[in-house]
Amino acid sequence: MVKYNSVLKAQIINEHLNDGTSGAELARNHQLPKRQVNRWLQQYRLNGIETLKWHKTKRKFSAEFKWNVINYYQTHDESLAEVAGKYNVLACQICTWRKTFIRDGYSGLGPHPKGRPTKMKRSKKQIRQL
Structure with a gap:
């Protein structure tokens, strides 16, 4: 997976806001996948510019957070992409969490x-000799 610079993302958002350029045109001008540009625009619309920053460390989500996201997705009439944008996670993560929850229940999260x-298995005697 290619990681794009936060400066490039901000530049594309600014062009969209200032010039009213569509996502397809921006993708063509910057030689980027149209889907990726549209995802950035949607993330910006839902949660602002902060969601486009690159995370330097691996994020860890609690079981309660995962359950809240799954519960929200199942009870509200929103698409998977909208829920992912709202909680600032990937859509595939929500699918994986949901499958795990269906298979293993809350403990699987x-x-x-x-x-x-x-x-x-090593015995205590073997461990002491090392």
């Missing part, structure tokens, strides 16, 4: 241990 499980 919580954090999971990372990495590969160990193949052999």
Whole structure:
């Protein structure tokens, strides 16, 4: 996935606001995918310029936050893209959280241990000798 500079995103938003240029024209002028430009414009309309900043660290979401997003999506008559823009997450994340919630329930939304499980259990004696 290509990461675009925040300055470029702000420049495109400014051109759209000042000149009234459409997303397709902006995409053609800057040689960017039309879908990406339209996504930036939608994010800006829903939550302002702050949503277009690049996150330097990996964001971690609590199980409660994920459940709130899923609940909002299921109870309101809004598209997945609109809900994603409102909560500043990716639409595919909401789909994944929803599938996990349907399969595993609320406990599936919580954090999971990372990495590969160990193949052999070490006894305390072996650990001390190392």
